[in-house]
Amino acid sequence: MGVPISEVFPIPLAQIDTASPTRDLIDYYILEHPVLGMLAAMLVGIVAAEILRRLGKGRAAAWTLVASAVLGAAIIVLGVRIETPRERVTAATRTFVEAVAAAKPGDVEKLLGDRVTFRTDGRVNSTLTRDWVVGVTRGLGGAFKSHSVEVQDVMLSNDATMAQTRFLSRAEFAYGSWGFVPSTWEFTWRRPPGTDAWRVTSIECLTIYGKPATGDWITWGNKHLK
Numbered sequence: 001m002g003v004p005i006s007e008v009f010p011i012p013l014a015q016i017d018t019a020s021p022t023r024d025l026i027d028y029y030i031l032e033h034p035v036l037g038m039l040a041a042m043l044v045g046i047v048a049a050e051i052l053r054r055l056g057k058g059r060a061a062a063w064t065l066v067a068s069a070v071l072g073a074a075i076i077v078l079g080v081r082i083e084t085p086r087e088r089v090t091a092a093t094r095t096f097v098e099a100v101a102a103a104k105p106g107d108v109e110k111l112l113g114d115r116v117t118f119r120t121d122g123r124v125n126s127t128l129t130r131d132w133v134v135g136v137t138r139g140l141g142g143a144f145k146s147h148s149v150e151v152q153d154v155m156l157s158n159d160a161t162m163a164q165t166r167f168l169s170r171a172e173f174a175y176g177s178w179g180f181v182p183s184t185w186e187f188t189w190r191r192p193p194g195t196d197a198w199r200v201t202s203i204e205c206l207t208i209y210g211k212p213a214t215g216d217w218i219t220w221g222n223k224h225l226k
Helices: 021-032 034-054 058-081 085-101 105-110 130-138 216-223
Strands: 112-120 123-125 144-156 162-173 180-190 199-208
Touching: 021 034, 021 058, 021 085, 034 058, 085 105, 085 130, 085 144, 085 162, 085 180, 105 112, 105 130, 112 130, 112 216, 130 216, 199 216
Parallel strands: 112 199
Antiparallel strands: 112 123, 144 162, 162 180, 180 199
């Protein structure tokens, strides 16, 4: 049997203290998008150097350009070498969805928490367990002609041990004439302190074809359950 969402994720993530704006900016522009950070550093350096040049301080202008170039290079190195919690949970989301689409139950099971809650448009389905996802994945061999996933939003708790990811899935089935089926989903994740092992604790189907999801996705899953 499933468990109430309040037991798995007791407080809506939006109500949990999130990272400070300063840390968010550092993560975004330096660690997650270092090219943007490098360009910003170079632009500031160029503007400052031009101001100094017009003030007749050519030597200071030259050193400012050098400093901005060094800073830009350092930002790139940090961005490449350091992976943020947001990047890790984003990658875990893609890995999970791709494993389901590729019918790899072992890979899916590794990313599931001990208990998983299933929701459809906010409503909890207490009849499903983590084993259901594994069984459905096992039965999906050859079901998809192509598949893609786009992570649209990631929200982290202040201590980066809880997260929610929202993503868009586009699936083209190997049978039928549905074409590409777009659907949006929201996963809740937990990460034990001191580890990088993100685990899914809640799966919610939000929309299918842009309309609020119904229980049809569960019915469809049951047909592939093995």
